[in-house]
Amino acid sequence: MNEKMAQTFNRYRDIIPDYEGFLTALEQPLPVAIRVNILKIGPGPFRDLMTNQGYKLEPVRGIEEAFLLHGIEAPGATLEYFLGYYQIQGLTSMLPAKILDPRRGEIILDLCAAPGGKTTHIAQLMGDRGLVVANDFKPERTHVLRSHIDRLGILSVLVCCYHGQAFPLRRKFDRILLDPPCSAEGTYRAGLPPILSENPKVARHLVRVQKELLRQSLAVLRPGGTLVYSTCTYAPEENEAVVNEALKDGEAELLPISLPFPHSKGLTSWNDESYQPDMVKAVRFYPHQVNSWGFFIAHLRKRS
Template sequence: MKLDLPRETALKILYEVNKSGAYSNIALNKNLEDVKLSNIDKAFITELVYGTLKWQLSIDYIIEKFSSVKIKKLSPWILNILRLGVYQLLYMTKIPESAACNESVNLAKRYGHSASSRYVNAVLRNITRSKDKIEYPDRNKDLSAYLSIRYSHPEWMVKNWLNRFGESFTEELLKCNNENAPLTVRVNTLKTSTEELRDQLEKEGFEPQPAKYVENALIINKPSSITKMRAFEQGLFQVQDESSMIVAQVLNPKPKDLVIDVCSAPGGKATHIAELMQNTGQVIARDVHEHKIKLIEEAAIRLGIGIIKAEVFDAQKEDLKLINKADCVLVDAPCSGLGIIRRKPDIKWTRKEKDLDEIVKLQERILDTSSKYVKPGGVLLYSTCTVEPKENEEMVKKFLQDNRDFELEDISEVLPKDLKKDTAKAGYIQLYPNIDGIDGFFISKMRKRS
């Protein structure tokens, strides 16, 4: 029996993510390096993995409706085979129902036994026959349960957002989190221009278009094998969302500055900062993990940047030799990541409500320690990729209460011209995917009094 290779590959990736705790993007990239896979196969695998992870809660709810066996009693392999099958049946309109069912049964024969394959066949055939009759929680009786199942988000997350944002905004945010995020790249202005890169990408068969806010950025439609592109290998661009690019723009470093990026890996912001500095001065880029330092170094070499000094260093620890030395310090803090769910859907299932308090404590320690490196008159920029106030506005407010030598600075003049935020003059902005069309980010700029 010959198995469908793309579906089997997707199954293995889901197993790594759900059973071994692997990050979806890393597991996906590792498995897609297989040269036997065509670009069409790679795109199909990506859709299967991210789609199944994205809709996992809804899919499990449906499986429970049609299964005689509780999900908790299923082997991880059989459960993920069912999830893949349901995703194809209910969320992929171009996949024939027979193919979704038959290939799932074949996988169950390989990764289970004869009874497993019969069970998978029975569940999927039942769903196929009754998919238009599936009942969801009553919206009017239990709004949070309805939204949780309808949009496949943990109910604790839905409840938090309903309390904070209200029904309409929350539903739009949930809906947006399930959309596919565009692939955005930052033009490496040390080597090329936006126009030149657009022309080269078109010659390579891609469909670039202007980004939403950032001038030196492009959205690439129908991307495939980015790292194999000639323009990528030549260091003409860096993959990065616009929200992340705006961080360096707000920091606004100058040539010859000393900049410290205390939580730098994989180096997108550090390399952007170096470009804005015209590759003069120094950027100290740090991370607590040695293997991530290599990512920063590789990115700097590919982009032709020579001013980045990548170091293994725990941002919670104080480096006495840098006290009051830096023109700019960037604290792109570890966070819950709830602003980038559309890009990393497994965040919904790996992040727990109780995690937030520990994350906040870590952020406080890093921000307090890093602020000591800022010289009088220098800049401290705090950013996260989340939409949680306790990690964002409340964090900055508490820091300023405890550190009277810092004050917020108007950032309205350094934001992209089409990005309007009422809070910019107060020194911070909160970005939302459903409002701004880019990743959910918080950016706050503080200056140390002279």
């Protein structure tokens, strides 16, 4: 690990349990995790199909449509991938859609949707019945989003391309996923370049955008509707602090999250800031606790 990353992670020494175990896990290869597209094939037949070709599939406790795929070099280059039988997706990235728990016939907004791992999971969980409005402000990223939607054979997603802060549709949504841009430190294990959150200018910009996007999301959520806020960073400034700000006026409340995976609770303080005591209902994932990448998830309900 280079000096800069070591410094970044060192900020979290006091909040990450078994910090040495965390550092060790960061250097372990990330397993290939896939989500079966149950709109096209069931997990059982998919497993047989792949096993017959010599692949080794390991089930994931708590996510029946997920497997770890062993002995594969290019999981995006199989016929089954092209046929839309599965999506490659980190295990922790599968949890926001599960926690959102969308139902058939509902109207859902995914405000920062590209490249679409979570959008397609939401549509799949709804049996492709209802409407998922998948928005992302970068047109070139929506091309990738559309290609996943086509490949997976999904019909219930409408793609649009607005700045989330000025999202124009005045329809109130039943559920919203907000997976905003973040410093992405949690994906270090996947070899992706993080945006270093200790760069104060970048960090301030990200936090401002995250707060604006969460405010706008709550504005277009129906009373009683639920929202999942997720990031792949460890930075409390982008996680608990953003959620805390949104809860201040009492318009929304945090919901408990029940999970099959080991995780840590949300923080109630960081440096000299305190957050609502309820913040323990949010969840943090560390790669030495769950064999995936780092993640933060909070589940909110807009009060009626």
